[in-house]
Amino acid sequence: MKKFLLSIITLASLLIDSQAQDLSYSKELTKIAIGSCNRENAPQLLWGHINSHNPDLWIWLGDNIYGDTDDMAVMKKKYDLQKSNKEYQQLISNTHVLGIWDDHDFGRNDAGKEYEKRDESRDLMFEFLDVPKDSPAWKRKGGYQSYTFGEGDRKVKVILVDARYFRDEQLREGRSYVVNWEGDVLGEDQWKWLENELTDSDAAVHIIGNGIQFITDEHRFEKWANFPKARQRMLDLFAKTNPQNVLMLSGDRHISEVTSQYVPGYGMLYDFTSSGMTHSYESSTEYNSHRIGNLITSKSFGLINIDWSGYKPVVFLESRGTENEVLNGPIKIFE
Numbered sequence: 001m002k003k004f005l006l007s008i009i010t011l012a013s014l015l016i017d018s019q020a021q022d023l024s025y026s027k028e029l030t031k032i033a034i035g036s037c038n039r040e041n042a043p044q045l046l047w048g049h050i051n052s053h054n055p056d057l058w059i060w061l062g063d064n065i066y067g068d069t070d071d072m073a074v075m076k077k078k079y080d081l082q083k084s085n086k087e088y089q090q091l092i093s094n095t096h097v098l099g100i101w102d103d104h105d106f107g108r109n110d111a112g113k114e115y116e117k118r119d120e121s122r123d124l125m126f127e128f129l130d131v132p133k134d135s136p137a138w139k140r141k142g143g144y145q146s147y148t149f150g151e152g153d154r155k156v157k158v159i160l161v162d163a164r165y166f167r168d169e170q171l172r173e174g175r176s177y178v179v180n181w182e183g184d185v186l187g188e189d190q191w192k193w194l195e196n197e198l199t200d201s202d203a204a205v206h207i208i209g210n211g212i213q214f215i216t217d218e219h220r221f222e223k224w225a226n227f228p229k230a231r232q233r234m235l236d237l238f239a240k241t242n243p244q245n246v247l248m249l250s251g252d253r254h255i256s257e258v259t260s261q262y263v264p265g266y267g268m269l270y271d272f273t274s275s276g277m278t279h280s281y282e283s284s285t286e287y288n289s290h291r292i293g294n295l296i297t298s299k300s301f302g303l304i305n306i307d308w309s310g311y312k313p314v315v316f317l318e319s320r321g322t323e324n325e326v327l328n329g330p331i332k333i334f335e
């Protein structure tokens with residue numbers, strides 16, 4: 001009987017945990033800055049400009065440092081070096097900071113669930129990001145998190161999905177990444193959590209960030225399209241849960257671009273890739289039939305401006321460079 005009661009209690013606490021709401025804040029978002037691919041020991045030329053925009057929120061989109069190690073003492077040292085950057089310190093003290101990893105800060109180039117130090121590495125990432133200790137994300141495996149900002153009809157839900165901790169093998173043939181037809185990216189627990197986050201969500205804008213490009217499918221590098229079953233599952237989830245105004249964010253590529261795709265049963269979906277804060281793919285001439293506006297091959301950060309003055313939110317996307325100059329945009333979405 002005692003055993004039976006104990007297992008009921010364990011089951012109940014597991015259920016409560018999986019349904020635990022992630023964090024919400026009343027602060028309204030009108031300006032979000034984003035970026036990725038940031039070597040902690042390289043010249044960091046963008047923070048001053050990012051600070052000058054006084055964003056309400058900063059979102060790291062992965063390769064936030066170049067950890068690339070199994071040694072967690074080395075990983076911690078690299079995070080400490082990044083966190084000691086004076087201008088980054090200024091950002092932290094004025095702005096809400098969120099983030100999710102990609103492969104290099106996860107710990108190994110192109111790695112997925114096979115990386116042995118993923119639990120230790122996750123804790124170091126959450127400490128670097130100052131993920132609040134009362135966030136249910138600490139109790140879960142992996143790095144996925146959700147935050148709701150604003151009130152009433154001006155809510156923005158920021159969902160950070162983890163495309164590393166649970167990801168099946170990324171197959172390669174020489175320099176090319178090849179399709180893993182049956183492979184998964186998020187894992188069952190994270191899929192359930194994500195469905196719960198999107199079902200009946202009353203947010204006016206949903207920002208879903210991760211390291212990997214979601215819409216872009218024509219290049220040979222890492223992309224959600226290398227896992228077509230998982231990619232389709234995400235599209236089906238949008239059609240099933242119908243969240244308002246989804247903007248996906250991605251990093252990883254050392255280029256910046258905005259893409260769009262019509263999703264049957266849902267509507268228009270956008271992906272804003274902002275990548276290459278300390279180094280970029282200068283020689284890229286990559287073709288992308290989904291691209292809106294310019295391909296940016298120089299160092300950049302992204303700005304997302306939300307105009308709440310109309311009957312529905314209108315969002316403008318911009319990429320800016322080392323002189324704070326506009327490289328792409330403003331691109332108007334959710335018209």
Ligand SMILES: [Fe+2]
Pocket residue numbers: 062063102103104211252253
């Ligand atoms: Fe990456």
